[in-house]
């Protein structure tokens with residue numbers, strides 16, 4: 001059997017499970033050992049992630065809310081420069097005492113407690129992170145796009161830069 005007790009990825013909620021009306025606050029740092037995110041935006045393994053969460057027990061499960069602060073490595077999709085950006089995630093999830101069916105899980109932020117009384121922190125981090133990742137991050141709204149303009153300039157003839165380019169030509 002897997003040992004969840006000594007694994008910081010799992011939060012033990014045994015003492016509030018099935019006892020409605022208990023509210024607990026947790027603040028801690030969690031050391032990431034997995035690569036989370038995409039090629040454009042990710043949390044590299046080894047990063048610390050800061051959790052401040054509130055758990056509230058009700059009759060059929062435990063509500064989780066709060067904030068997770070992460071430092072993302074973000075690659076500008078225009079100039080490919082790599083930057084760090086801090087992201088504040090605000091997860092809201094409901095952990096049912098009964099096992100959640102997969103089809104119910106979609107859009108409802110419903111989860112099952114792992115092994116009956118553990119919250120899987122990596123799972124909630126991963127899910128809240130994916131809602132916030134940008135597909136085409138940019139380092140700055142005015143990024144001059146040096147890399148792309150010298151290599152794939154054709155893409156911009158019809159793009160939002162077409163006007164700017166034609167203005168530039170007139171100067």
Ligand SMILES: [Zn+2]
Nearest residue numbers: 076079139143
């Ligand atoms: Zn850029």
